[in-house]
Amino acid sequence: MVALLQYLSHIVIKQIARILFLAVGVSIAPQVHADLLFEGYSTVLLDGTHVGFVVQRFEFDNKKQEFVTTYYLKTNQVGGNITESLKARSSAALKPVSFQFTELIGEKSRTIDAQFKAENMTATIIAGGQRQVIQKKIPKGAFLASFLGYVMLQGREGIKKGVKYSYHAIAEEDASLYSGEAYIAGEETVNGISAFKILNTFKSAQFVSYCTYKGEVIATRSPVQKISTELVASVRDATVGLSLSSSTLTHLFGNVPVGAENPVSRRAVEPPVKPAPAPSNETPQLDTPKKQGIPGGTGIHLKGKPSEK
Numbered sequence: 001m002v003a004l005l006q007y008l009s010h011i012v013i014k015q016i017a018r019i020l021f022l023a024v025g026v027s028i029a030p031q032v033h034a035d036l037l038f039e040g041y042s043t044v045l046l047d048g049t050h051v052g053f054v055v056q057r058f059e060f061d062n063k064k065q066e067f068v069t070t071y072y073l074k075t076n077q078v079g080g081n082i083t084e085s086l087k088a089r090s091s092a093a094l095k096p097v098s099f100q101f102t103e104l105i106g107e108k109s110r111t112i113d114a115q116f117k118a119e120n121m122t123a124t125i126i127a128g129g130q131r132q133v134i135q136k137k138i139p140k141g142a143f144l145a146s147f148l149g150y151v152m153l154q155g156r157e158g159i160k161k162g163v164k165y166s167y168h169a170i171a172e173e174d175a176s177l178y179s180g181e182a183y184i185a186g187e188e189t190v191n192g193i194s195a196f197k198i199l200n201t202f203k204s205a206q207f208v209s210y211c212t213y214k215g216e217v218i219a220t221r222s223p224v225q226k227i228s229t230e231l232v233a234s235v236r237d238a239t240v241g242l243s244l245s246s247s248t249l250t251h252l253f254g255n256v257p258v259g260a261e262n263p264v265s266r267r268a269v270e271p272p273v274k275p276a277p278a279p280s281n282e283t284p285q286l287d288t289p290k291k292q293g294i295p296g297g298t299g300i301h302l303k304g305k306p307s308e309k
Helices: 002-014 145-154 235-239 246-253 263-269
Strands: 034-046 049-061 066-075 082-091 096-105 108-117 120-127 130-137 164-171 176-190 193-202 205-211 217-222 227-232
Touching: 034 066, 034 235, 049 235, 066 145, 066 246, 082 145, 145 164, 145 176, 193 217, 193 263, 227 263
Parallel strands: none
Antiparallel strands: 034 049, 034 227, 049 066, 066 082, 082 096, 096 108, 108 120, 120 130, 164 176, 176 193, 193 205, 205 217, 217 227
16 A cells, blocks of 8 residues: 555655654755746545645756756555655756655655766665665656646647556656556546546556646546545645645645645635526537647646756
């Protein structure tokens, strides 16, 4: 169960498990001059029971011309008593730049600090008091697994029914390269939001994710293992029954995430729109402007156009 939890947290929202953030001495400065692309809290459910939460943020650093993702995950004892965090950076073209990963499972902690130069990765892993440095050659086109959604949006075919993406990605939780596949099976409505249904395979695990036309993951499902995640409208909905450390979140994110930059939160505060009455001799039609999918490179909305440096 723990392995699958770890896997889901990195790919959905996102991609579940891990962190002893302050104790391992990782120092991350607050982001400045950044466009916020996504920020939200999700519940982690095991067989329908709430066992944890994830808060995740995606942004674009205009000064460095880099995409940045940050997340924090926490589960209760039923969910494995796991705490985990990640700060990852990729270039405007989504080439890996760096990541810092930390975890705590019970009393066991582990950290990974990885840097990328050209097509080489150097990662320092500290676990159980032991320090290990590994170096790996990264093939052209490989990316950090947390950025899968944006890689698909920038892809030649974009996101539309029937498109299949086969790829190689670095799993941040073990600094290893794996092959994966994402197949866009169609469109469904999840909690009132129109979303693409994506069948995912990565690290020999399979699950379903649902994302909007902006690549925002609103839910994941792993029916066999009975694990799922749900994007929720508020911090309270995600963290009920679990402690939330403001100091830890501030140290990691630069502030305490509000979790309002996502479709679920926006839908919760927007007043309902009354549909115009349909002519009596016609059947009302739903407005689905994205019905044909999203062309490649059009789903990421930034104030400043990224340019590769």
